Structures are given as structure tokens and as C-alpha cells.
Amino acid sequence: MNTVIETKNLTKQFGDFTAVDRISFSVKKGEIFGFLGANGAGKTTAMRMLCGLSKPTSGQGFVAGFDIARQTEAVKKSIGYMSQKFSLYEDLTVKENIRLFAGIYGVKEKTILPKMEETLSTLGLSNEKNSLVKALPLGWKQKLAFSVAIFHEPQIVFLDEPTGGVDPITRRHFWELIYEATERGITVFVTTHYMDEAEYCNRLSIMVDGRIDALDTPAHLRAQFRAETMDEVFRKLARKATRTEI
Amino acid sequence: MKQFLSFVQKEFYHIFRDVRSMLILLAMPIIQIILFGFAITTEVRNVQVAVLDFSKDISTQQIIHRLQESEYFTVSEISHPDEIDRIFKKGQANLVLVFGNHFHDNLLHTGEASLQMIADASEPNQASTLVNYATSILGLYRQELMREYQMPFQIRPEVRMLYNPQMKSAYYFVPGVMGLILMLICAMMTSIAIVREKETGTMEVLLASPIRPLYIILAKMVPYFTLSIVNLITILLLAVFVLKVPIAGNLVLLALLSLLFIIVALSLGLLISNIVDTQVAAILVSGMGLMMPTMILSGMVFPIESMPPVLQGLSTVLPARWYIAAVKKLMVQGVDGVFVIKEFVLLAFMAAVLLAVSLRKFKIRLQ
Structure with a gap:
């Protein structure tokens, strides 16, 4: 009973177009689950369904034990979400952003302040708490956005291409935060198209044309596809794709 | 030179492939000429x-x-x-x-x-x-x-x-300005504020959070609601003390009427934010679809009686027309409530319909 995400034949259609085609997988508690795929492969759509942002056309999905089609409110309370676009308010200060999202997720008032101090010192942002978010460098913004997404200690955090546009070293720092979160028992579901990030995941699924074509640990995937790197695995699979953009 | 020309070509592609730019460039001048040509007339007829x-x-x-x-x-x-x-x-x-x-x-x-x-x-x-x-x-x-x-x-x-023995035009334009400003703040600014969140991606984060979508919208409306009341008071104070336009009628009725109009304008803003995805589009739709007709057709600048029948008909669907007419009656003519029942009923009807439609359309899920 350690499964926190489970889908069975989860499908999303937009008119005639099948964005997500009968995907089935499960994610265990505390796992870092990588969700890979080329642009248009359907990973963002799949993730939106899991977050209760989009209703499945058919199939089933359970997140934190709640039905994603019927119990969206309960699903939303158990998860954190960091979107592909920057998800904090640029015109609010660091402190104001944390307070806002802590409030939205119903974190108790008396735990907000000490936790905020703790978070800020982990991030090394204690001196910046009254700065506007737009004044921060991109790498810091993303780390802050992640910390805000897990501030309410969700069971699962969904990260949609969280490190777009930053260099590998900053990405490495970002991933240190992710590992810390998993040590606290938070499950991480992450989409990415950086192959160095893919290597950091416990297990990976690779989506091609709306279907999951491969699902295993990075080492097993490399062995299975007789590839040196994840990049090679990914390219071997992505070559089969017939569509490019949604 | 060849590089330059291919760049010029590229710029043309940008314009031709963007419906909105095409609209501004081609339709806007035509619409303006037609509206101004017909509506600007000091001639009186019938x-x-x-x-x-x-x-x-x-x-x-x-x-x-x-x-x-x-x-x-x-x-x-x-x-x-x-x-x-x-x-x-x-x-x-x-x-x-x-x-x-x-x-x-x-x-x-x-x-x-x-x-x-x-x-x-x-x-x-x-x-x-x-x-x-x-x-x-x-x-x-x-x-x-x-x-x-x-x-x-x-x-x-x-x-x-x-009603206006000194023939002050302030008597005439104050109600119009009230209508226009309330429309601007409530409809235009609200729609832009909501769409901005869609554009920056924060709306998605909000929708993925347990907060109820209705609250997101209401929270957006409150500041604009407050601002428009502040504006309303400012306009009235300026009218009375600077322009010396007395408020001849019942202040309570005037306030109620304005609240009703604010609700109409807010729902229009919400409706616009549901239709469009970018701030630019929100500005365009509210500018072309609300501000311009309000300015030209609501009787704010040009008397409705002198317009051709088509434009007169068009003006009846503008909330601002009824608001401005009722404000004129209440403020300048100082009539009793019974004389503005029609305007009250029409605005209440518009508010109910718009609010219902826009709340229904507001997308709880992104798709």
C-alpha cells in the first residue's frame, strides 16, 4: 500500500485527436518519477489530468488514493504543483509569495513563520525575503517556486519542466532540493526534456505519441535499448513519433 | 539588401498571420469612420x-x-x-x-x-x-x-x-464620464487582470490549488469594485464642487443605480477574460467592443435621437446608454424613482444575464 499514483488506461481526447492514449502506470511513495517525451507527446496533458486540471475522457486515475475524475478537490489538497511557466508572482516579495500560497493551501498561521524562516535559510534567501521576486535570478526563482510548491508538505509534488532555461549546475542545485523533499517522504513527479535530469530519477517513463513506450529505471532502460546514455534511449524512441506539436 | 528585404517580408508575415493586428489595421479605421460619420451630427431629426x-x-x-x-x-x-x-x-x-x-x-x-x-x-x-x-x-x-x-x-x-439654465455642457458630460470610467475600470481592467494570470501561468497554479475558482474571480473583482466606488464618489464630488453641477435627485437612487451598472461592467470584464487568452486581446476586445461604442453610441457625446435607426437600435444593447440616461434624469433633472424604473429594470436584467453567462463560462478546468 505504498502506491500514491495509479492510472489505468487513462485517455484524453480533444475532438478526434488523442493527446493521451490509454496510459497505465503506478508511482510509489517517495519515488522520483520522471515523465519524458518530446514536445507534443502528451506529457503535460497527462500531468494536468493527474492534477485535476483536466478531466479524463476515459480510463481511471488515482492520486493519493483519490479519484482524479470525481474527487478533484481532495486531489488538489494532497498535491503541490509547479507549472512550466514561472508560477510565482513577480510583483510580490519572496515573503508575500510564500504567505499567499501557504494561505491558499491552508497551512496553519502559527506554523507559517517558523517554516518560512527555515525554508529561506535552506535556500540562502534570508536576506532577500523582502525583495520582489522579479529581482531574483532565474535559478533562485525556480528553487523558490519549488519550495513554495512543497511548503504545505503535500504527498506528491508535480513539476512540469521545472528547470527550463537554466544551466546544468543550477539544475544540480535544484535537484538537491528535490532529494531533500523525497527524504521527507514527498513523492516527486517530474516532466523534463533534459537528459541529465532524467538520470537523477528513480524511474522513467517515456511517452511517444500519447502512449508510454518505455518505463523502468534509467540503468535498465539503457540496457534494454543497448544505449550508452539516456539521450540515446530517448532518441531511439522519439524517432518513432509521427506527430510533433499539439 | 537581400537580408533586409527578407526581414521586411517576415514583418509582413507577422501582421498577415495575426488576426488581431489585421483587425486593428483594417477594420478599426473603417468602423471608426462609419461610426463617426453617422454619429457626429448636430442635425436634429424627428x-x-x-x-x-x-x-x-x-x-x-x-x-x-x-x-x-x-x-x-x-x-x-x-x-x-x-x-x-x-x-x-x-x-x-x-x-x-x-x-x-x-x-x-x-x-x-x-x-x-x-x-x-x-x-x-x-x-x-x-x-x-x-x-x-x-x-x-x-x-x-x-x-x-x-x-x-x-x-x-x-x-x-x-x-x-x-434643467440647465446656463447651458453648461458639464451637465451633459458628467453622466457620460461616469458611465465611461466605470466601464473602463470594471470591464477593461478586470478582464486584463484575469487574463494576465492566464498569460503568466499563475492561473494554472491557482487552478491546481484547492482554492475554489469562484473565489479566484471574486477576489479579482473586489479591488475593481472598490476602486470604481471610489471613482464614483470622486466624480460626483468634482461635479458638485468644481463643475457646480448640483445633484438634483435622490442620492440613494443614484448610488443604487451605479452599483447595478458596476455589476454589469464587472460581469462584462469577466466574460471578456473568458473569451481571450492574452492581455493585448483583452485590451482590444474591451476597447473596441465596450469603450468605443460607449463613447460614441451611448448618448454620451452625440444625441441618440439624431442617429440613424440602425445605430439607435445598436445603442439599446449598451448598458452605458441606460445608465447614462438614468443618471441624467436623476442628477440633472432630479426626477423621482418612478421615472427611472425602465432603466433600473433593463440594467438589472443585463446584470443577471451577463453574470450568469460569465460565471458559467469561467473555466474550472483549463480544457
């Missing part, structure tokens, strides 16, 4: 004129006949002085002519007769145009009489500008 005739003699009948014949006026008769006030407040006449007793006798025997012209000067430009037209019709009649009798005659119109 204006309601009421006549109170105590003489009922040959001269007054001939004058009334001439007014009737001109394309400017549609004449109706009233029989009692008490009716004058009522038909003005109901908006059934913009000009009232009063002939005293023995008009024809006075004219023939003393060579001089007078009549009273009462105009609704809450629209000062229209009022003076009406008085001028009516005076020139009287002048023509006088010339005919002089040719016929070979005698000099005088017809003295005694003009009274009702």
Missing part, C-alpha cells in the same frame, strides 16, 4: 415637440402645421401646463411650445405676439439647435404674414432652458 396651445386660432394652427411639416419635428399636443414637466421627465419631448391666449389677435392688432419655448437643456447642444430651428420656422411664417398683410409683425419667442 425630435418630439409638444405644443400647449391656449389660442387655437388660425396663426397658431398654421405655425403648428409648419412645425409638423418640417422634417425636424414630430409634434404632439398637450392641453394642460401641468403636463409639461411630466413629458420632459418621461423623455417624451425635448421642446415644448406654449402659445398664450389671443395669439392671432395680438399679432394683427398690436403687430406683436409672443410664445414660450421650453427646451430640455440637460443636452445643451441639442437644446440650442432645437430652439434655433423652431425660431427660424417662426421667422419664415412671420415673413409670409408680412407679405400678405404688408405690415410689420413681431413674433417674440421667449426661451427657457429647462
Whole structure:
């Protein structure tokens, strides 16, 4: 009973177009689950369904034990979400952003302040708490956005291409935060198209044309596809794709 | 050179492939020319004129006949002085002519007769145009009489500008500005604020959070609601103390009416934010779809009575038209509540429909 995400034949259609085609997988508690795929492969759509942002056309999905089609409110309370676009308010200060999202997720008032101090010192942002978010460098913004997404200690955090546009070293720092979160028992579901990030995941699924074509640990995937790197695995699979953009 | 040309070509592609830019570049000038061409007219046509005739003699009948014949006026008769006030407040006449007793006798025997012209000067430009037209019709009649009798005659119109004796245009534009500003703040700014969140991606984060979508929207509306009330008070204070436009009618009714209009405008803003995805589009839709018609067709600048029927019909769906009309009645004419029931009912109806449609359309899920 350690499964926190489970889908069975989860499908999303937009008119005639099948964005997500009968995907089935499960994610265990505390796992870092990588969700890979080329642009248009359907990973963002799949993730939106899991977050209760989009209703499945058919199939089933359970997140934190709640039905994603019927119990969206309960699903939303158990998860954190960091979107592909920057998800904090640029015109609010660091402190104001944390307070806002802590409030939205119903974190108790008396735990907000000490936790905020703790978070800020982990991030090394204690001196910046009254700065506007737009004044921060991109790498810091993303780390802050992640910390805000897990501030309410969700069971699962969904990260949609969280490190777009930053260099590998900053990405490495970002991933240190992710590992810390998993040590606290938070499950991480992450989409990415950086192959160095893919290597950091416990297990990976690779989506091609709306279907999951491969699902295993990075080492097993490399062995299975007789590839040196994840990049090679990914390219071997992505070559089969017939569509490019949604 | 070749590089430069390919860049020029690329810029053209940007424009041709963007429906919105095409609309601004091509449709906007056309729409503006058409609207301005038809709506900017000081000409008056088929204006309601009421006549109170105590003489009922040959001269007054001939004058009334001439007014009737001109394309400017549609004449109706009233029989009692008490009716004058009522038909003005109901908006059934913009000009009232009063002939005293023995008009024809006075004219023939003393060579001089007078009549009273009462105009609704809450629209000062229209009022003076009406008085001028009516005076020139009287002048023509006088010339005919002089040719016929070979005698000099005088017809003295005694003009009274009702509601706005000093012919201040402030009386006229204050209600219009109220309508426009409330529309701007509530509809335009609200839609932009909501769409901005869609654009930056924060809306997605909010929708993925347990907060209820209705609260997201209400939270957006509150500041604009507050701001528009502050604006309303500011406008009224300025009107009274700087422009010296008195508030003749009931302040409570005026406040209620404004609240109703604010709700209409807020729901329009919400509706716009549901339709469009970018701030630019929100500005365009609210600018073209709300601000421009409000400015031109609501009776704020140009009298609705002088517009061609098509535009008159179009103006009836504008909430601002009814708001401005009712504000004029309440503020400038100082009428009782019963005279603005129609406007209240129409605005309430619009508010209910718009609010229902926009809340329904607001997407709880992104897809």
C-alpha cells in the first residue's frame, strides 16, 4: 500500500485527436518519477489530468488514493504543483509569495513563520525575503517556486519542466532540493526534456505519441535499448513519433 | 539588401498571420469612420415637440402645421401646463411650445405676439439647435404674414432652458464620464487582470490549488469594485464642487443605480477574460467592443435621437446608454424613482444575464 499514483488506461481526447492514449502506470511513495517525451507527446496533458486540471475522457486515475475524475478537490489538497511557466508572482516579495500560497493551501498561521524562516535559510534567501521576486535570478526563482510548491508538505509534488532555461549546475542545485523533499517522504513527479535530469530519477517513463513506450529505471532502460546514455534511449524512441506539436 | 528585404517580408508575415493586428489595421479605421460619420451630427431629426396651445386660432394652427411639416419635428399636443414637466421627465419631448391666449389677435392688432419655448437643456447642444430651428420656422411664417398683410409683425419667442439654465455642457458630460470610467475600470481592467494570470501561468497554479475558482474571480473583482466606488464618489464630488453641477435627485437612487451598472461592467470584464487568452486581446476586445461604442453610441457625446435607426437600435444593447440616461434624469433633472424604473429594470436584467453567462463560462478546468 505504498502506491500514491495509479492510472489505468487513462485517455484524453480533444475532438478526434488523442493527446493521451490509454496510459497505465503506478508511482510509489517517495519515488522520483520522471515523465519524458518530446514536445507534443502528451506529457503535460497527462500531468494536468493527474492534477485535476483536466478531466479524463476515459480510463481511471488515482492520486493519493483519490479519484482524479470525481474527487478533484481532495486531489488538489494532497498535491503541490509547479507549472512550466514561472508560477510565482513577480510583483510580490519572496515573503508575500510564500504567505499567499501557504494561505491558499491552508497551512496553519502559527506554523507559517517558523517554516518560512527555515525554508529561506535552506535556500540562502534570508536576506532577500523582502525583495520582489522579479529581482531574483532565474535559478533562485525556480528553487523558490519549488519550495513554495512543497511548503504545505503535500504527498506528491508535480513539476512540469521545472528547470527550463537554466544551466546544468543550477539544475544540480535544484535537484538537491528535490532529494531533500523525497527524504521527507514527498513523492516527486517530474516532466523534463533534459537528459541529465532524467538520470537523477528513480524511474522513467517515456511517452511517444500519447502512449508510454518505455518505463523502468534509467540503468535498465539503457540496457534494454543497448544505449550508452539516456539521450540515446530517448532518441531511439522519439524517432518513432509521427506527430510533433499539439 | 537581400537580408533586409527578407526581414521586411517576415514583418509582413507577422501582421498577415495575426488576426488581431489585421483587425486593428483594417477594420478599426473603417468602423471608426462609419461610426463617426453617422454619429457626429448636430442635425436634429424627428425630435418630439409638444405644443400647449391656449389660442387655437388660425396663426397658431398654421405655425403648428409648419412645425409638423418640417422634417425636424414630430409634434404632439398637450392641453394642460401641468403636463409639461411630466413629458420632459418621461423623455417624451425635448421642446415644448406654449402659445398664450389671443395669439392671432395680438399679432394683427398690436403687430406683436409672443410664445414660450421650453427646451430640455440637460443636452445643451441639442437644446440650442432645437430652439434655433423652431425660431427660424417662426421667422419664415412671420415673413409670409408680412407679405400678405404688408405690415410689420413681431413674433417674440421667449426661451427657457429647462434643467440647465446656463447651458453648461458639464451637465451633459458628467453622466457620460461616469458611465465611461466605470466601464473602463470594471470591464477593461478586470478582464486584463484575469487574463494576465492566464498569460503568466499563475492561473494554472491557482487552478491546481484547492482554492475554489469562484473565489479566484471574486477576489479579482473586489479591488475593481472598490476602486470604481471610489471613482464614483470622486466624480460626483468634482461635479458638485468644481463643475457646480448640483445633484438634483435622490442620492440613494443614484448610488443604487451605479452599483447595478458596476455589476454589469464587472460581469462584462469577466466574460471578456473568458473569451481571450492574452492581455493585448483583452485590451482590444474591451476597447473596441465596450469603450468605443460607449463613447460614441451611448448618448454620451452625440444625441441618440439624431442617429440613424440602425445605430439607435445598436445603442439599446449598451448598458452605458441606460445608465447614462438614468443618471441624467436623476442628477440633472432630479426626477423621482418612478421615472427611472425602465432603466433600473433593463440594467438589472443585463446584470443577471451577463453574470450568469460569465460565471458559467469561467473555466474550472483549463480544457
